[in-house]
Amino acid sequence: MALKHLQKEILENKKARGFNTDDIGREIVLMTEELGELARGFKNKDKEAMVDAVGDLMVYCLGLCEMMGIDSQELLGKIVKNNKTREHTGHL
Numbered sequence: 001m002a003l004k005h006l007q008k009e010i011l012e013n014k015k016a017r018g019f020n021t022d023d024i025g026r027e028i029v030l031m032t033e034e035l036g037e038l039a040r041g042f043k044n045k046d047k048e049a050m051v052d053a054v055g056d057l058m059v060y061c062l063g064l065c066e067m068m069g070i071d072s073q074e075l076l077g078k079i080v081k082n083n084k085t086r087e088h089t090g091h092l
Contacts, residue, residue, distance in 0.1 A: 003072030007062040014063060024067055031060045 014021050020030075034056045041049030065072055 003062065003075065007066040007072055010059055010063045011066040021063075021067065024064065027060060027064055027067065031057060031064075034060065 011021060020026050034053050038050055038053035038057065041047070041053055062072065064070075065075065
């Protein structure tokens with residue numbers, strides 16, 4: 001499934017379920033909570049918790065893209081740019 005389609009689907013699902021779809025600051029706060037859950041899962045070596053938190057973070061990221069009018073192709077471009085830059089520096 002294309003990222004652009006997925007980000008639209010995520011926002012539509014949020015609307016259908018009555019979740020936040022317009023307060024970007026709130027979404028960022030919720031993302032930090034998920035990042036905390038990921039850190040706890042990592043600390044406790046709880047793979048299920050880590051997978052759950054990463055999945056939620058992905059949903060938040062793609063939902064934010066749709067809320068802010070960011071085309072997911074821009075994200076893919078950033079990944080390509082990072083890969084090219086990091087090839088020269090040796091960093092990930």
